[in-house]
Amino acid sequence: MGDTFDEAGGARFFDAKKRDVGWAGKVTRRTPTLGGLTVLDVTTSEPSLASFLRTLDKGRLLVRRTDASGESFTFLWASGYENGPEIRVRGVLE
Numbered sequence: 270m271g272d273t274f275d276e277a278g279g280a281r282f283f284d285a286k287k288r289d290v291g292w293a294g295k296v297t298r299r300t301p302t303l304g305g306l307t308v309l310d311v312t313t314s315e316p317s318l319a320s321f322l323r324t325l326d327k328g329r330l331l332v333r334r335t336d337a338s339g340e341s342f343t344f345l346w347a348s349g350y351e352n353g354p355e356i357r358v359r360g361v362l363e
Contacts, residue, residue, distance in 0.1 A: 279336075280311075282318060285329035291318025296332065298342075307342065308359040310352065322349035322356045330360065 279294045293313035302308060309332065313319055330344040347360030 280332050280334050282322070283331040283333070284321070287331070290321045291315040292335070293318060305361070306359045307344070307362050308357060309342070311356045311358055312354065313356070319356060322358055323351055325349040325358065327360075330358070
């Protein structure tokens with residue numbers, strides 16, 4: 270299993286122009302794959318964020334934790350798709 274972000278803090282998502290596109294209550298980083306892609310499973314109740322992530326196709330993306338760690342992921346490119354109740358985002362980090 271991957272590392273789980275704090276469910277209470279979640280994470281904020283920003284597009285290529287650094288616009289805030291929404292917040293997710295739970296983001297799980299999966300164990301790295303053989304291809305070297307970073308994979309996140311995202312659970313959100315914000316329809317606009319869910320739509321943005323499902324249609325993301327090799328776009329730049331910044332994911333910033335909203336907990337005390339302040340950890341962030343800056344994707345050079347990322348793509349998203351629906352994966353059951355979650356949205357899976359995968360891509361290459363800068």
